[in-house]
Amino acid sequence: MITFGRQVCGDLAQSSTREWLVTDGLGGYAMGTVAGLRTRRYHGLLAVAAPGGSSRMLGLAALDPVVRAGDRLFRLATDEWAGGTVAPVGHVHLAEFRLEDGVPCWRWDLGDVVLQREIAMAHGRSAVGVVFRVLRAPRPVTLELTPLCTWRDAHGERHGDGEPWVTPVAEGFEFDGAYRVTGPNWQPGGEWYRGVHAREEAARGLNPDEDLWAAGWFTASLSPGDTACVTAAAAPFGGVLPAATDLVAAARDRARSLGRVFGSTDDVGRQLAVAADQFVIDTPTGPSAVAGYPWFGEWSRDLMTSFEGLLLTTNRHDDARRVLLRAGATVSEGMLANTADTGTLEYNTADAALWFLHAIDRYSAFTGDLDTVATLADSMHSVLEHHQRGTRYGIAADPADGLLTQGKPGFALTWMDARIGGDPVTERQGKAVEINALWIEGLAATAALFDRIGRRNDWDAAASRAATSFARRFPRPDGYGLYDVVDGPGGDDPSVRPNQLLAVAFPHVPAADPRIVEACRGALLTSLGPRSLAPGSPGYRGRHQGGSADRDRAYHQGTVWPWLIGPFVDAAQRVGADVGGVLDGLELHLGEWGLGSVSETADGDAPHAATGCPFQAWSVAELLRARAAVHGSPRPVGKIAMPA
CATH class of the missing domain: 2.70.98 (Beta-galactosidase; Chain A, domain 5)
Known part of the structure; x- marks a missing residue:
């Protein structure tokens, strides 16, 4: 309450x-x-x-x-x-x-x-x-x-x-x-x-x-x-x-049922189970998720990034399976459709399809359901094959090192996708660190899953080559973390951003360096999650306020993103770093702005006032997932069906 x-x-x-x-x-x-x-x-x-x-x-x-x-x-x-x-x-x-x-x-x-x-x-x-x-x-x-x-x-x-x-x-x-x-x-x-x-x-x-x-x-x-x-x-x-009166009674019953399905034993967990449920929606073609209220619809990147927290951590495994099957049917030239807020299919992200591969891997780990993996195998192969050979917007594996490059002037294809008048604020053209972490993880996970379902493949060799190149190309010479982008139009970008946390978080990426986590902790971490850029960096903006252009200039240039707490916890746990207290501020945030939920963003400067959507899917999902990682995953009490 x-x-x-x-x-x-x-x-x-x-x-x-x-x-x-x-x-x-x-x-x-x-x-x-x-x-x-x-x-x-x-x-x-x-x-x-x-x-x-x-x-x-x-x-x-x-x-x-x-x-x-x-x-x-x-x-x-x-x-x-x-x-x-x-x-x-x-x-x-x-x-x-x-x-x-x-x-x-x-x-x-x-x-x-x-x-x-x-x-x-x-x-x-x-x-x-x-x-x-x-x-x-x-x-x-x-x-x-x-x-x-x-x-x-x-x-x-x-x-x-x-x-x-x-x-x-x-x-x-x-x-x-x-x-x-x-x-x-x-x-x-x-x-x-x-x-x-x-x-x-x-x-x-x-x-x-x-x-x-x-x-x-x-x-x-x-x-x-x-x-x-x-x-x-x-x-x-x-x-x-x-x-x-019936609607009120039914809503209360549903909330209590969600807590039981989630298996939560504490108030925060029960509240987050209700918050997660607010984003999961039925569509004419199956379940999906709204990216945020009140102004976002469904976005494939947000859906796949939120997938584990919204659907697996909360024990909604059938919904998870149907989400994957629905998404797999939209794969075109190795890319995942981004339905966005226009009601039309758009293929305009460099990472959604890679998050899709990660979601399938996590679904298999939670459920053991290899039949669904086999059903999706052609879509998975299409993603990797097209990325390896080349697809839209210059997305392709570089023949020289096996790393994934992406980008085209005028487009922002990573999750840092703000544009003003059509011009990207953080274009990040080249080999972005989190894109390559997802690429290596997708190659390795797919290879392992294909081996389990008996499908011949050589993706493990591609993963090994890309990983070797990653270990050679991305560490900064000064030891202060990883480059954010290499081989970009302006060379290698040393900006201290949280994207490098995903490299440490994923087990197949050769980046298990405690110094990366501590660099991000010192420069980026706040009580509501990591900043998108370190203070003092060129272009840093500490306030995500004002008109549309002002907000877009700050969106990924210092603004705090609560969803990044998930990668931070994963990275810290992989290298044995302390995670004590890192979730406290977000748990308190449940009563501060979007009540019972987690905001999309917050100011980079203290006191880190909440901004953006008051209710954001991947913020809730990653807090749920991070809590499960820190405190242990809750399990449902007995066999309980999802409420209708």
Whole structure:
């Protein structure tokens, strides 16, 4: 349980920067802040995803509550308007916020009246339930709920120009034919709330203002113990919408089941099991994962990097198998399709296919399932053969040394892929250290797996040659770690970056040098994970803030990336280095920003304020995996099926 009292809830600076998230297992979500203030254009109670989360539409933005107790009136919403006015200020009445079993819960203390709200989504359907319950009152109180509505791309905003299409239905209404909202004693109304302000969008240099349609109001007279329930669901509606109380109960049951499947015996582990589940989604072609909320869809690089932590560490082995089979079907010219956020297939990464090979190796190690390896063998061979001979974007094994080179002017193909106006910030063209670590590991692991399934191959010889060249080419002469890139357009790049940790982490790469780990510990490691570039380096930026261009310049130039804690722990354990306390800051981070989860990034400079997506898949996955490595992998209690 994550809990805050009045001192956090009543302080807008604190409560508006702590965000909660519930998801529908399809890529859609409900999301907001502890304060109830919508600080992002993405915040709302019903964000509806296209298959795979490639795009989302925001529907029901808020449900503003008003309590009438005798002659007293309490407006419990917290809204900000263009110009900076905050009104009403319902957060001042918040006595408690808690996140328990994945369900956010608020409690307003109005003196002799105490009101509670819980929010949950259906799993496998785009539907959200909101349950208000009177916990204490000397006499019945009246609760009024005003739905604030829109229907627009989650990345944009809508401005009122005429009345939207609102159709009355039993117990509620439909908005623009896209979603239905039902609740008690619906009374139609209709007016634009103009100039609703999202302060985080302003800070990111984006348009922060939009208009929302107040569609009317629901009302209920409630005595202690009574509930008022509102459900919103996207089309197709399928008859009566699910009861909000049932959605809350089902969400709690699912969270507890996930903890049992994971086999976790501590609160952090149980919370991370729920966090991991938020990213795993069903698509028309099988399971996948959203890279991050609220603005990312599925990305093959992120999916494969997250694979072990999200699916294997949490004992979701059948999902893992289906993810691999689905990914294998997209291999083209040895590259893995990156579905990204466009809804189309793009082949534009130098590492996703190599992470795919690593995922297959880890799946086999966890499950012993060689049948699936045999099914994927042609795809695995295609990856290595095309990389060895050459494929898109100059990706090819150098005949001179067997190392993998990649890159083409104007493209950023490694995970450090930020671009400004089409120009890469960290191009890294040449032989990148982590790409070659993945290449050597992929060659060696595939050779071993092919031997086990009886498939003839000569990949072990290629792995041995590349490893010998790696040991000769990548160590810096000064002993201070590894080059980040060799044979680049400007020669060898000695920048101190965390990519070298992957070389130490992988067992087949000849880089088991404690000095590499200690160099990264001293220059890069923070309490939230390693920086992407050492302070004092040319181009270092310690703040990942500001407009889009400012943020992209800093993205991989010093910004902290929590997912890199996994490679750090692996590398440290391989060389026998101390890992005591390295996970403490990330575990505490679960209650600091994206509640119950781990952020995408953080400032490189102290105090390392969180940035980027508040809820990021590979950050959660690698913390899960690192905890398993440090504390021992949990095991499920008995034979327990994944919750539906």
